[in-house]
Amino acid sequence: MIHPGTGQPVTPDMLDPLFGRELIKQEFSTERWIEIPEEVRQILAQWRCTPLYRARQLEKALDTPAKIFYKYEGVSPSGSHKTNSAIPQVYYNKLQGIKYIATETGAGQWGSALAMACNHFGIESRVYMVKVSYNQKPYRRALMEIFGATVFPSPSDTTNAGRAVLEKDPECTGSLGMAISEAVEATVTHPNTRYCLGSVMNHVCLHQTVIGLECITQMELADAYPDIVIGCCGGGSNFAGIAFPFIGRMLQGKEKIRAIGVEPAACPSLTKGKYAYDFGDTAHMTPLIKMCTLGSTFVPPGFHAGGLRYHGMSAMVSHCMNQGLMEAVSFPQLETFAAGVQFARAEGIVPAPESTHAIAGAIKEALKCKEEGTSKTILFNLSGHGHFDMQAYIDYNAGKLKNYAYPENEIAMALAGLPNVKG
C-alpha cells in the first residue's frame, strides 16, 4: 500500500485510526499461519464445517464426465461466507474496546454478516449500502435492522463523500467504491469507531481461507482432489477463500490445479482491468493499492450481483493473476442467471447472484470436459443462497433482466485518471 500524498509505503500505524490493531497486524503479516482465536472458533463452529456437496444432479443434467463439487457457505446465519470474516473482525475490535463499527455493503451479504457479528459482541453498526441494492433488496436491509444495524443508502447525505456525488448526480445508484468512501469518512469523523471491510484486504482473504482449508480435508474424505477450483470475484475474498489454500499447496510443489476467478462481463477488473496502483474507493480516502482495476471513478452498471460491483480487486488476487497462478473469465448477467436456475433445479439450492458466476464457470468447464471426453474434478464456492434475491429471479423469469454492455468508454475514462505512481 502506498500513501497517495507522500508516495511512500503505508506503515501499520497509519492505518490505526481506521482498522482494529490485530487486523492491521494480520494485514502486514508474513506468517504462513495465523491461529483462529478460541472465541471466534466457538461462534464459527455453530455452522462450520460447512457442507461440501457432490453436484450429482447437476452432473446428470449436464451429462458431463466431470465430477463437480461445491462448498456451500449459505448455511451460515447471514446466508453467505461473509460471516467468516465478520466474526473475527468484530471480535478483534471488541478486544480493543471499540464501540462503533462503520462499513459498506453491496448486495447486503457483508452488511448482514457484520450486523450479526456486531450484535453478538454488543457493538453498534452503521452500514452504507449501495443504493441500487438498498432499493432492490429491502429484505436484506430488514435483516441488518433485525440485528440492530443502522443502514444508509449510499451515496447518502450523511457524509461529504456522499453529498459530493449526489450533487453531481442525484440519481446515482452508488457503487462499492462510493460506499467505502462514506464508511471510511464515517469512521474517521466519529469517536471510538473503526472501519470493517468485507473483502479486498489481506486480512479478509486470510479469514476466508477457512473455506479452502476445510475443502482440502473434505475432498480427502471423498477420496478426491480438484483439478479446477472456481470462485466468483468481486473484491476477491470469495475466490481467495476457496482457492488460496490450493494455490498455496501448488506453490509448495504439491498438486497442480487451475484456479479460475469468475467476474461479471460488465465489471471485469481481472479480465479487462489494468494492474496498477489505484485507490480502493471513489472519493480517494484510502491508500493506493496495486491491483487489477477499472479505475476508481468507474461506476459499474446496476446488475443484480451487487457484491461484484467493485472497480478493483484484492491485491493478493491481483498478484496471483499477475503471476499466472490463476485465470479469469467473465459472464454476462443473463448467462449467470441461467446457470443459477439450472443449478437450483438440479441441486435444490437457489444461489445468490454472485455465486451464479462461479456456477456459470463450473458449468462451462464441465461442458468442456464433455466435449473433450475428459473427466476432471471441479470444485466451486457456492458462497451464498439467493433467498434475499428472489426479485432478481422473478425479473429474470419474466424476461425483464438484460445483459449490460461492456462499459468500454466509462472504463477507458476511469483508467485514464489512474494516479501516477511507480511500483
Place this chain on the structure above:
Amino acid sequence: MIHPGTGQPVTPDMLDPLFGRELIKQEFSTERWIEIPEEVRQILAQWRCTPLYRARQLEKALDTPAKIFYKYEGVSPSGSHKTNSAIPQVYYNKLQGIKYIATETGAGQWGSALAMACNHFGIESRVYMVKVSYNQKPYRRALMEIFGATVFPSPSDTTNAGRAVLEKDPECTGSLGMAISEAVEATVTHPNTRYCLGSVMNHVCLHQTVIGLECITQMELADAYPDIVIGCCGGGSNFAGIAFPFIGRMLQGKEKIRAIGVEPAACPSLTKGKYAYDFGDTAHMTPLIKMCTLGSTFVPPGFHAGGLRYHGMSAMVSHCMNQGLMEAVSFPQLETFAAGVQFARAEGIVPAPESTHAIAGAIKEALKCKEEGTSKTILFNLSGHGHFDMQAYIDYNAGKLKNYAYPENEIAMALAGLPNVKG
C-alpha cells in the same frame, strides 16, 4: 376416518384416487417402524442430520437456569422441515407412475418443499396457495416457480370449490381448508394426478418423526435429555415430528417429558377447539376425521404464520391431546414476533413466523424455570427460517402488525355446523 355419506369407516381403497398407494398403506399402518427407502435417504442426507443447537446466547439473554436446545430444520433446501415429507410423498407417487401432483400451501413452505421434490423426480406440480400468503410472500411463490411449479392463489377460479367461495366473498383471503378443497378437486378432475398434503395426515406425521428421532441421538451425544419438548401446531406434523418419538418412549415406560404444542391465539384448535369428527377442508370433499377442530367453515384471520391458519389438527396430535399426553398453549401474534426477534438477535437465525410460536413457548418455560429457580432442559423445533417472511418482520418493527382478537363468534358458528357423527 369416516365417510361423510355413509357414516362408515373409510377403507384404504376409497383413498386410492387421492393418495399414492404406499402412502395410504402408511396412513393405515399399525407397524411401529416403517423403513425409509434408500433413494429417499440419499436425498434427505444432503442436509440431514440437521443440527441440534444449544441456545446458549438465548439462555444468557433470558438469564435462565434452563438449558435450551433447538433442532434447526431450516437448513433444508426449501428452508423448513416440510421436505422431510415432500421427498417420500413424491417418491412413492413416482414409483406408482403418477405424472402430476396437486397440493395446497399456507405460508408456502410446504409448497416449496413439494415443488422441489416434484422437480427432483420429474413430476409436474400444481400448488394452491392461500391468497393472503400468495400476496404477502411473492418470493415464496417465486421459489416454487423456480422449481417449475404452477401456483394458484386460493380461492381461485380454477375449481368449483374456489368459485363457490369467490361468489360469496370476492375479497376472501383464503385458508388452508379452502386450498385443500381446491387441490383435492384438481386431483380428482385430472388424469394421472394425485394429491399430497403437507400436514395433518398420519403418514405426514410419520415422515416428520425423523426430526425427533435424530434429536434423541443428538441429545444423547450432548449427554442430555429434554424435560420439555415444544413444537408449533398448525396441522400438527411439525409438533408430531419432534414430539412423537419422545412421547413414544414415555409410553414405553422410559423418560417422562412434557410435550407442549404452541398455536396462534387467533386459531386455537387445541386450546379452544372441540374434539369431534369434522371435515378436513372447507368444501367438505375430505373424509371426516376425529380431531380438535374450530369447525371446517371457520376462516382464520390473516396473521402472518400462514402455516398455522388451519381449523383442524392432525388426528394423532388430537388423540395425544385427548389422552393427556401433551399440553397446548396459545400466543397472540405480537408476542410471537417479539420472541422471534429476541431469538434472532441472540442466536443469529431469523425464524419463520410459524417457528416463532415454538420459540415463544420455550421462552415462557425458560422464564418459569428462572422464577422457580429450577434448571429444566427444554427442546424445541425451529422448523424453518424466515428469509421469505421478512416483510412480516419489517411490518412488525414498524409497529404495523396487530394482535387478532380471538374470533369467538366465528368459531362458535363454525362449531355449530359440525357434522353429526358418533364416534
